[in-house]
Amino acid sequence: MSGPYRLVRARPEPEFEISVDGAPVAVVPGQSVGAAMHGAGIRSWRTTRFGGRPRGLYCGIGVCFDCLVTVNGVPSLRACLTEARPGDLVTTGEAPAPSGAGGER
Amino acid sequence: MTRIHDLAVVGAGPAGVAGALTAALAGLDVVLVDGAGRPGGQYFRRPAEGFHAARPGALHHGLDRFTRQWEALRERAEVLLSTRVWAVERADGAITVRCLEGDREERPRTVTARGLLVATGAHDRPLPFPGWDLPGVLTAGGAQALLKGDLVVAGRRVVVAGTGPFLLPVAAGLADAGAQVLGVHEANRRFGLARHPLLAAGRAAEALGYAARLARHRVPYSGREAVIAAHGETALTHVTVASLDAAWRPLSTRTVECDTLACGYGFVPQLDLPLQLDCATRRDPDGGPVVAVDAGMRTSVPGVYAAGEATGVGGAALAEVEGRIAGRAAAADLGRPTPPDPALSRRRDRLAAFARALQGAYPLRPGWQDWLRDDTLVCRCEEVPLSAVREAQAMGAVDARSVKLLARPGMGWCQGRMCGYAVACLVGEDPAPPRRPIAQPVRLGDLAARARPAPDGRKTSSEG
Numbered sequence: 001m002s003g004p005y006r007l008v009r010a011r012p013e014p015e016f017e018i019s020v021d022g023a024p025v026a027v028v029p030g031q032s033v034g035a036a037m038h039g040a041g042i043r044s045w046r047t048t049r050f051g052g053r054p055r056g057l058y059c060g061i062g063v064c065f066d067c068l069v070t071v072n073g074v075p076s077l078r079a080c081l082t083e084a085r086p087g088d089l090v091t092t093g094e095a096p097a098p099s100g101a102g103g104e105r
Numbered sequence: 106m107t108r109i110h111d112l113a114v115v116g117a118g119p120a121g122v123a124g125a126l127t128a129a130l131a132g133l134d135v136v137l138v139d140g141a142g143r144p145g146g147q148y149f150r151r152p153a154e155g156f157h158a159a160r161p162g163a164l165h166h167g168l169d170r171f172t173r174q175w176e177a178l179r180e181r182a183e184v185l186l187s188t189r190v191w192a193v194e195r196a197d198g199a200i201t202v203r204c205l206e207g208d209r210e211e212r213p214r215t216v217t218a219r220g221l222l223v224a225t226g227a228h229d230r231p232l233p234f235p236g237w238d239l240p241g242v243l244t245a246g247g248a249q250a251l252l253k254g255d256l257v258v259a260g261r262r263v264v265v266a267g268t269g270p271f272l273l274p275v276a277a278g279l280a281d282a283g284a285q286v287l288g289v290h291e292a293n294r295r296f297g298l299a300r301h302p303l304l305a306a307g308r309a310a311e312a313l314g315y316a317a318r319l320a321r322h323r324v325p326y327s328g329r330e331a332v333i334a335a336h337g338e339t340a341l342t343h344v345t346v347a348s349l350d351a352a353w354r355p356l357s358t359r360t361v362e363c364d365t366l367a368c369g370y371g372f373v374p375q376l377d378l379p380l381q382l383d384c385a386t387r388r389d390p391d392g393g394p395v396v397a398v399d400a401g402m403r404t405s406v407p408g409v410y411a412a413g414e415a416t417g418v419g420g421a422a423l424a425e426v427e428g429r430i431a432g433r434a435a436a437a438d439l440g441r442p443t444p445p446d447p448a449l450s451r452r453r454d455r456l457a458a459f460a461r462a463l464q465g466a467y468p469l470r471p472g473w474q475d476w477l478r479d480d481t482l483v484c485r486c487e488e489v490p491l492s493a494v495r496e497a498q499a500m501g502a503v504d505a506r507s508v509k510l511l512a513r514p515g516m517g518w519c520q521g522r523m524c525g526y527a528v529a530c531l532v533g534e535d536p537a538p539p540r541r542p543i544a545q546p547v548r549l550g551d552l553a554a555r556a557r558p559a560p561d562g563r564k565t566s567s568e569g
Contacts (some may be wrong), residue, residue, distance in 0.1 A: 003283025004256040009159035028256070030153020035255030043240035043340045050488045054339050056240040057525075058485070060247025061147060062140070065227045066238075066485060067519030074209055076546075080250075082208050083142060083153075084529060 014044070016086040020045070027084040034060075034067045034079030045069050045079070045092035110136045110183070112435050113202050113218035115190050115378060118146020119171060120413025120424035120431075121224030126178040127432025128222075131441045135182035136216055139191035139203060140545070143254075144175050147246060148421040150253040155545035156459050164253050164278055166311070167421065174179060190546040192555075193378045194219060200382075200408065203555065205547065213551045218410040220435045223379050223396070225430060227372035227414035232267075232469070233527050234476045235334040237368070238485050241341030245275045247367030260365025264344055266290040266332040267369040269467040273315035273326075275367055280322035287361055288325045290346055292353055292370070293467050295328035303436045333358070333476040335366055351471030370469055373526060374414045382406050389417050390464045392535040393526070400450060401434030402427055410435055419460030426453045474531065483531065484524040486517020494531055505529045505537065518546075 005012065015026040020037060027036040034057050037045060044054035047067055058066040060080050068081040070091045114125040117139035129135045145151050149171045152158045162168040178184065185206070202216040229244035231237065241260065243251075245267055248259040259479050260372040263284045265276040272289055280286045296312065318324055333355055336347040343362045349356035371391065374535065379396045380386070385405035387397040395418075396404055396411040404411050410431040413424035430449055437443040477483070479492040497511035507527050514528045515521030520541050521528070529536040543552075 002258075003281070004252060004258055005156070007282055008156070008161050008163050008256070008326055009160070010152065010156040010256060012157065013155045028153065029155030031155070031255045031257075035251055035257045038251065038259070039255070039257035051221050053238060053488070055238065055485075057251070058238075059229060059245060059246060060250040061228060061245045063519060063522050064244075064485065068518070071209065077209060080247075081140075 016084075018084050018086070018088040018090060018091045021092055022053070025090075031084055032080055033069060033071060033077075033082045033084045033088065033090060036084050037079065047093070107215075107217050109199060110134050110216065110218040111439055112136075112220045112222060112432075113138065113200060113216050114224060115139070115193075115202065115223040116146060116226055116413070117141065117144040117175075117184070117186070118148060118224060118226050118413060118424065119227075119421045120428035121146070122171065122174050122178055122428070123425040124224060124410070124412050124428030124432040124435075125149070125182055126174050126221045127429045128435050129178065129181040131433065131436030131443055133436050133439060133441065136185065136218065137178065137182055138157065138185045138188045138190055138202065138216060140187070142187045142208070144184075144186065145171065147228075147250065148152075148424075150250055152256050155437045156256055157557060158256075161544060166544070185214070185216070188546045190378060191543055191547045193381050195221075195382055195406065195409070198408065205545065211548070211551075213554065219439065220410065221382075222376075222428075222431050222435060223404075223409065223411040223415055224413045224424070224431075225375040225378060225415055227374045227418055228522065229369040230371045230373045230526055231323070231368065231523055232370045232473050232476075233481060233483050233524065233553035234332065234473070235478055235481045236336055236341075236344075238482055239335050239337050239341045240339070241337065241364055242335050242366045242368065243448070245367045246372075248365070248367035249275050249278060252278050258284050259367060260284060260363070262287055262363040263365040263367060264288055264290070264332060264346070264361055264363045265293075265367045266330075266344075266346075267371075268292045268469065269302055269369070269371050270312050271369060271372075275369075276324060276326075277315045277318040277322075279367070280319065280324055286319070286322065286324040287363055288327060289319065290330040290332060291326065291328050292331045292349060292470070292473075293328065295326055300489065331355075331369060331473070331476075332366055340364070341366060347476075353470035354475050355472075371464075371467065372414060372418045373416060373522065374416075376415060376538060377541045379404060379406075379409065379411055379415060380538050380540060381542060381544070382409055384409060384411070388535065390410075390461050391468065394536065394538040396484070400430075401437075401439075402431035403434055406440070417457065417460060418464070419457060421452065423456040423460055426456060442528060442555075447569070469530075471530065483513035483527055484517065484521075486519050487513040487515075489514040489524075491531075493499065494528065498532065505532050505534050508532055
């Protein structure tokens with residue numbers, strides 16, 4: 001059993017799979033899409049609009065919007081806040097521009 | 106008929122849960138709202154249910170106490186989890202809290218109450234440096250959240266850097282969980298509080314406990330050092346660690362190979378909701394804005410209370426005490442008998458003084474600006490390099506707002522939450538209170554629906 005599981009004496013439920021660009025990623029029920037991907041060694045899942053720079057998890061708590069991802073065709077979800085569900089299809093790539101509804105005054 | 110609660114509480118961390126429980130025990134009809142699917146906020150973030158963790162408290166101080174409060178609250182109040190608040194409004198003495206429910210198929214939901222307790226906590230305060238947007242660079246809180254909430258260790262070879270005592274539990278947690286922590290680099294002096302008279306507050310023992318755990322894992326803890334650059338093509342491969350002078354200017358550097366950097370320079374309170382209501386602010390000792398409150402945690406707006414980090418960054422113990430004080434004040438203001446509790450107020454004063462001393466011991470020094478190069482991104486969202494900020498200044502932008510209009514730092518997805526502090530420093534200002542009329546991303550359709558009057562008979566209450 002790996003370190004953190006032993007630390008909190010976890011008895012995890014059976015893992016399920018999600019698909020990230022066609023590749024299977026194992027998820028313990030309740031984990032976020034972003035945590036499952038990061039834990040599987042996937043460190044980035046989109047590139048930026050201008051510089052094409054790779055981005056993945058940064059703040060981890062829904063504030064920075066770096067980890068935006070498309071799940072089952074729904075774009076611009078924060079991977080760190082989105083709880084994974086069995087069979088989720090995650091597609092990586094470029095994130096669309098902000099809609100303008102969230103801009104600071 | 107819209108149900109009007111006595112008190113709406115936003116935030117299920119230590120301040121919000123203590124405040125909601127105190128108000129409910131005093132007889133108020135309380136509703137508590139939090140964006141996360143599990144209670145705890147950032148500090149008491151706990152592993153997902155699917156892990157069936159027998160000892161979740163191994164990653165936290167005081168989790169059992171918080172859990173008892175949460176269980177007691179659930180029997181006495183309505184709790185709405187996975188419900189994000191994007192706006193609050195006040196009219197005719199009632200507060201309307203506009204929310205989105207669910208983490209992907211979002212549904213609008215509106216909560217109405219006579220009073221509001223803002224307990225929205227804080228997020229990491231990053232500083233920019235070359236390469237800080239490389240995958241593998243996380244905030245210290247982000248690495249901690251991965252571990253506490255998802256039992257994912259952020260990396261194999263991890264460097265921890267920044268300032269403040271929070272770095273110690275982050276590093277100790279990662280090391281306990283199996284990561285090779287290569288070093289903790291504190292930009293100020295180590296144990297900055299050790300020479301302070303408030304050492305007696307007992308928190309120094311906690312810090313020394315973490316230091317002992319780090320020593321057991323042979324993790325070096327260095328003062329006056331910082332990670333001033335991160336390197337790699339598509340992900341982090343190594344960092345530049347510098348020794349610093351007293352102003353944080355680099356003196357000498359060395360390279361450390363690693364796959365993960367956890368980095369944080371203190372915290373920024375989340376003030377979107379109180380500022381939407383025009384609550385007055387004041388400056389924390391570090392220059393950042395926080396909500397101004399009286400001895401009962403009342404803001405300048407009648408019926409609106411604030412507790413926890415929103416009123417000044419001070420940690421979970423202070424947050425809980427402030428929540429209890431706010432809950433009592435809300436009950437008293439609505440006519441419920443609440444005898445005074447001077448011991449609680451004294452405890453708040455003591456913990457708040459400690460928090461101020463802590464901020465004084467771990468200040469941010471301006472030498473970090475020397476870490477930046479012309480092409481270093483200051484704003485991650487809009488990919489604004491330092492050179493663009495300097496160009497805007499050369500064109501006559503004298504303040505952060507003008508720089509933002511010309512060069513766009515802070516105009517992207519995060520609404521300046523990540524770069525706001527740095528941009529303010531770069532133009533020589535204290536950070537201004539952030540004005541965000543929309544605190545969470547919201548679909549234009551939901552925004553438009555808010556502008557239309559609800560048709561008769563349509564349920565918009567929390568029972569809708």
